Amino acid sequence: MSEVDMLKFVTELNNRITLLCEKYVVMNRADLVADVKAILPDVQKFAMWFLEAKDIGVSEAEKQIMDNNVLLMIKDINEALEFSDSALMYDALECGVAQYLRLFLPEGK
Amino acid sequence: MKKSIYEKNIEALKKHSMRTVNYIEDKKKQFETDREAGPVLDDKETFAEKGMFEDIEIEVEPSYEGTPIFRVKKDGVRVYLNGRRDPNAIPRLWADKFDQLPRTTPILMFGIGNGSFLTEVDKKARDDVKIYIHEPSLKIFLKCIEEIDLSHIFENREIVISLDDNTSYEEIASIVSGCINIANLEFTKRYILPGYISLYPGEVKKYLEIIRKPMDREITNQATTASFSNIISGSLLYNAMYLPDCNTTYQLANVIPRDIPAIIVAAGPSLDKNIKDLKRAKGKAFIIAADTAMRPLLKEGIVPDMFAVVDPAKPLELVEVPGAENIPLVTSVYSSQKILAFHTGKKFFFDEGVTFINKLFEERNIDFKNLTCGGSVATLAFSLAYVLGIDRIILIGQDLALSGNKDHASGTAPGEESFRDLSEEEAKKKKDFWTQHGFVDGEIDTTGFIMVPGNVEEMVPTKSNLKMYLNWYEDQIKGCKGYRPDLKVINATEGGARIEGTDVMTLNEAIDEYCGREVDIKSLIDNIPPAFVKEGREKVVDRLHNIEPEFRKIADNALKQIAVYKKIDNIAKSKGIPMNEYRKLLVKLEKLSKEMLKIPMYQLVDDSLVDARLILQKELLLEEDSILEEAKEISRKGLIYMKLVNECALLLADVAKASISNVK
Incomplete structure (x- = not known):
């Protein structure tokens, strides 16, 4: 994927996650697990890309830690799916995936 | 440790x-x-x-x-x-x-x-x-x-x-x-x-x-009070003229036997099915009718023992049927003044928290109890039957839903024959009037209505206000049975929405089972003396005569408060606030306010200004950032509200003069 395409992909995915998570928090009865199923393939795509990425401007040791975190996010997402656990899903997406997505957005986004 | x-x-x-x-x-x-x-x-x-x-x-x-x-x-x-x-x-x-x-x-x-x-x-x-x-x-x-x-x-x-x-x-x-x-x-x-x-x-x-x-x-109460606020206080003062010769619902408790059933007659569309059967119950039950049921009942020759009114906006035409004027009436003090003026029989009031009225009874050691109104005349009638100690309460015409896409029994509103002699324009005006009061001619489109379980049909359509009354009944019946497990509420509507906690049967079955003993309710009620007699009555009349001067006192107090608020306003406009002077003015306001609150008729003024009071209450919950801002807001809102208080008090004084100042 080109850099431009990547930026577009990351921006869109971040926006979608943000919207769904906001809906979950604000509406308080939304079923986040049901809502996010449509975006999960893209979340996995981002995770795969991140794990395979070589040079993202961090040291090898830091990259190792971040890779482990990403694997944990995917594990939590799968667990949340299995048990329809919206709180766990929110945490994995908003406090996990979205934070990593935002690393690649221009400052201020 | x-x-x-x-x-x-x-x-x-x-x-x-x-x-x-x-x-x-x-x-x-x-x-x-x-x-x-x-x-x-x-x-x-x-x-x-x-x-x-x-x-x-x-x-x-x-x-x-x-x-x-x-x-x-x-x-x-x-x-x-x-x-x-x-x-x-x-x-x-x-x-x-x-x-x-x-x-x-x-x-x-x-x-x-x-x-x-x-x-x-x-x-x-x-x-x-x-x-x-x-x-x-x-x-x-x-x-x-x-x-x-x-x-x-x-x-x-x-x-x-x-x-x-x-x-x-x-x-x-x-x-x-x-x-x-x-x-x-x-x-x-x-x-x-x-x-x-x-x-x-x-x-x-x-x-x-x-x-x-x-x-x-809370929202409904506020909306109801707000929409009625213009007529509530007016009706109350006119209706107060009946107090010297009134009766109380408490007096009924001493005469109505508890071992006969009460039959509450509402005017839902299913009343058409069994209204004729009610004749069998006459003289064997305490029959209380909702105001809207009066026309169909009297048309069938059935005279209820009592009827109930509670809505200040109900049209007189609803009950203006020969004979209705003498039937004992249980009524809110806020009910339509026209209906109460038409009615010449015994009027039974109950405690609605109106201070000046409650005091009339308290000062004479007369029991004056409240009823849970529930928001409709039928629910009021139910409450009355319950507090009288009656353990068998039969409901008829209590559809709380639409039946056959109608929401009222036939004959509740004047029929076509009433408009026959009118011009087309006049007839249309009359019909519009009834539609405005909720009596729709012909069938109603129930698309989008709430569906609830029925007594006869599996599901029936209902409206949100009827659903509220349905919830009320279910909560009340559950609560009442908690206190009196022997209570039985029989829903003999033969249609309409199912009310949890009721036994469903036809009216004929209910009459066969529960209406055995004969009792002359009319005589029992006729023999109830007025609540106030002799000297007590004179004192009540004196009190009513003093109401107009009290409103004028409130108006004067409001003017004094306006003067103080104007001083605060002047202070707030200057660059610095002299704190001593500001505090003194606040103390003066507090004193005047306390004096106003002590005047019993202030409650009526307050009730009439519910919208303005709401604004003021909301603002009081938010606080301003600085003393200066606070002072500006206090004076701004205070001036608005006190001007309204002054105007309202003067208006009510005039109403009191026209209504109760000359009661004999």
């Missing part, structure tokens, strides 16, 4: 939540006793075991940052109550703007979880914000207070805790009713903690239904 977290929390809970502490300690003792007694029973039906042996597992794990979070397994569901990465993310977001919540705003929480939301609320919200926690699981609650130190919050904040096991949903509704009012309704916060929807879906649904009712009721 260092106290455990549990001990610290329990100690702190004792300050504001003794009932919860007592309940927990009783359950713990029970648990220890049962455990010592032998193996755990398989049958978990007993109440004592339910809380302790609730079939859930709670695991405490560290989050990725080390704080304890709960994972709960119940009925095949397994969820976290917090996130692993940032356990406080959602609570923090929810509590983000809580520092802007006005005084005494209620925050309703379903679930306590690991206490993280409570902690965030405590950090942000001011001390006098009220927190109400309903926790459906005693086990989760115990786990929370065993693992998380919330003692500083329990000690310093007034938190109302209800646990599913020891608090009925009616009590929750009562708690919520007590804390919510129209001024704080828009600020009230309500949260279902993460995970609880999955674990307790039925309880969440029930909780939301329960807390919505008092909120809806």
